[in-house]
Amino acid sequence: RMGPFTASVPKVMIPVGNRPLLEYVVQALADNGVRDLIFIVGYRRERIQSHFQDGKSFGTHITYVTQTKQLGTAHAIWEARGHLEDPFIVLNGSNMVDGRFVEELLAAAPKPAVLITQSERPQSYGVVTVRGKELVAITEKPAEVISNLINTGAYVLDSRIFDEIEGLAKEGKHDLPSAVSTIAKRTSVAAIPTEGTWVDALYPWDLLRLNATALKTTAERRAGTIEPAVTIRGRVTIGDGCVIRSGAYLQGPLSIGAGSEIGPNAVLLPSTSLGKNVRIGALTTVANSILMDDVILGPASVVQESVIGSGVVARAGFLAASGPGDVNIEGAWHSVPQIGALIGEDVEIANGVSAAAGTVVNERARVESGAKLRGTIPSGAVVL
Incomplete structure (x- = not known):
């Protein structure tokens, strides 16, 4: 959907405010003292690795895991399971986030959690159903929109998620929201409205909105x-x-x-x-x-x-x-x-x-x- 700008670069490396999208995520993590990062890479991974290298220049240590088959977000986490310790946080590298967003995520740990926000076009995202402050389910791109609350794709998780991922894979499902929804049936998953910055680009023209957001804080x-x-x-x-x-x-x-x-x-x-x-x-x-x-x-x-x-x-x-x-x-x-x-x-x-x-x-x-x-x-x- 980001064509023609992903012809030779992955979406996370598209520049806004003269920095790749993924760099904003790395900066927000580093600002909160998160040092050990795992990048799950696939398409044009060399563009990511040549820019970030081992992460030292960004105040982090980066481990790269290659997702050889682009089956879905749950499969991506599954590929990295050997590198993860409980609890761990998951973020999407193509969203622009700030330090406060990451701070909210860290504050929820070690209990499972998802950060949510309001959207003017919820039908394009995973719509979140909540009961009080807890997640009930995440419904991906519903035909009928019942809420404007959406999933930001930022989670606190632990190793229990891998049992759900494995079970759903047998049904041909490889998306992380489905696995998180299944976890929510068995245990409490906090649904936390974010007050931090979270800006997504679904389509190429959305890059202009991200660019304007980035320039507000550029030195x-x-x-x-x-x-x-x-x-x-x-x-x-x-x-x-x-x-x-x-x-x-x-x-x-x-x-x-x-x-x-x-x-x-x-x-x-x-x-x-x-x-x-x-x-x-x-x-x-x-x-x-x-x-x-x-x-x-x-x-x-x-x-x-x-x-x-x-x-x-x-x-x-x-x-x-x-x-x-x-x-x-x-x-x-x-x-x-x-x-x-x-x-x-x-x-x-x-x-x-x-x-x-x-x-x-x-x-x-x-x-x-x-x-x-x-x-x-x-x-x-x-x-x-």
Whole structure:
């Protein structure tokens, strides 16, 4: 569902606020004194391992367990059983959480518990049924929604869960919520409403919400070269080796990655993250968007409410203005109130191209001059 941004990276390594999603989880754990972490990895695991390595630079020790078959979340925990001691906590690496969220989880230990929260779209999650302060059941993506309380996927568990996982596997069930629901029939499982930060990305446009959340707490820093007549307002982070040319206007919250260059009279508006070695041309405007590493935007371009993958090159006059858009994800249409373009990695866009609201351009596509894009452009396609 996160395509085109998981073509070569796992979801947990998608950058928001110029950090991989998983890094926010690791930081929240480390801030609470949790040092021994087990990462259950599978798809593109080398991207995770090369970034986090042994965890030492994050104040942790990381053990990697490979889930050879992607059967489900319960199966993932089962694969790690030989490394776990009672009690243990489980978190989803693709959610953005803060220290308070983890603190609530630790406070519930050693008794089994699940953190819950309210959602505007509970039908997309596991809906939680509670009795008082205890869990009754978790129903995954119910056809009929009876509550807006959902499971955050954060648990305190112990070795009893493995008996339930083994039993459910014989029935062909491999999801952890089913196993936790079964445990709740036999013993008390606390259902704790979280007051911490928990933000999830189901679809690519949700990354913009996570990015805005991340930028609220990003440390302000000014590095590199800032030429005369540059206007900087609000919380703005500028990485090492950056060059901000004269006349540029930067309105935070913003994060500009190391080695990037912002051209003369360019405008960067909230809440925008630029990765490393990004080039923004003269008179170009970027607002509420994520541009990953090595993106080049030519002069006189406008990009709003968009996510642009690494290595994308868009020449002069590229337009991705935001508005209401219909987006097709895995065969299902979604009406998004405000969206620009979603562009996968290594796409090349020639001069004077425009993308209608909700356009999805998959990785390595090529777009010729003057094209007007809409809908979904397949991977590797050439648009004339």
